[in-house]
Amino acid sequence: MITNKTRLNLVIGFPLRHSQSPVLHNFVYGRLNMDAIMLALPGPKIKPLMEIIKTFPVGLTCVTMPFKQAVIPYLDAIEKQAKAVGAVNTVINRDGRLSGYNTDVDGIAFALRDVVLKNKAVLLLGAGGAARAAAYFVTKQGGKILFLNRTKNKALALKKQFGGQVIGKNYLGSHPIDVIINATPIGMYPNVSQDPLDKKYLKRHQTVFDIVYNVGSTKLLKDAKSAGAKTIPGMEMFIGQGLKQIELYCGKKPDNKILQAVRKALTAQL
């Protein structure tokens, strides 16, 4: 129930038609008996959105494309992980002071919680915001990253920051790959028949994690499953990053029961 004390939280980005953040947050707020609501506030310009956050005030703001870097100059503080990744997906307003966090890294850590990365060859497809968070996490875990991106210069920039190797497609057939991470939007709804990697490169011993989260199982994951590989859907990352946002906001870590329930609610919508 909305009361005169209900706190407003927002997700900002453009466009926001497909954002599932209000679904995840409002579901968990209900389970935790929090008097808060999350709404989607799409806007093409960051400045007026940040003015709203500060003056309203908005307690928690989820930040999505294209604002994950644009939001940084408006913050009073940026946490270490967000600084290292160079992107912010969460802003917490504490008495008018805005702090920026990156919980995409926590989401990736959650999705890959059972995957050994140390000394493994990790093929990272894409070199945008999600790829940066993945590169940060994989490097921290001791994985060896192979960057493959449409625009080579962007992959080279990630290599400069995180180490690893930039490869072309010709590398793939002749070298072993242990883990594949798709951090491109290829395969996202409605383009569900597209995949970022030919199925001939998918093998039984691999783990394939597709960061795309608005499709139950992407073509890449279906092909990986047919090849006998272990598959991890982007929804796991989405849940992990969202629950961490709630923990940062209210200081309470949602328990396993809430995790199972929110997973069920979100996957039922796909």
Ligand code: NAP
């Ligand atoms: P981004 O910053 O725009 O980066 C997209 C990357 O994909 C770029 O490297 C781009 O290559 C590449 N790419 C895009 N279209 C391509 C195409 N048709 N062919 C080849 N490469 C292509 O986007 P992002 O924020 O990293 O998001 C990437 C995906 O991750 C999206 O689907 C997003 O929804 C998803 N995501 C999921 C979660 C989650 O919680 N599961 C969280 C964040 C993001 P160029 O460098 O050549 O442009």
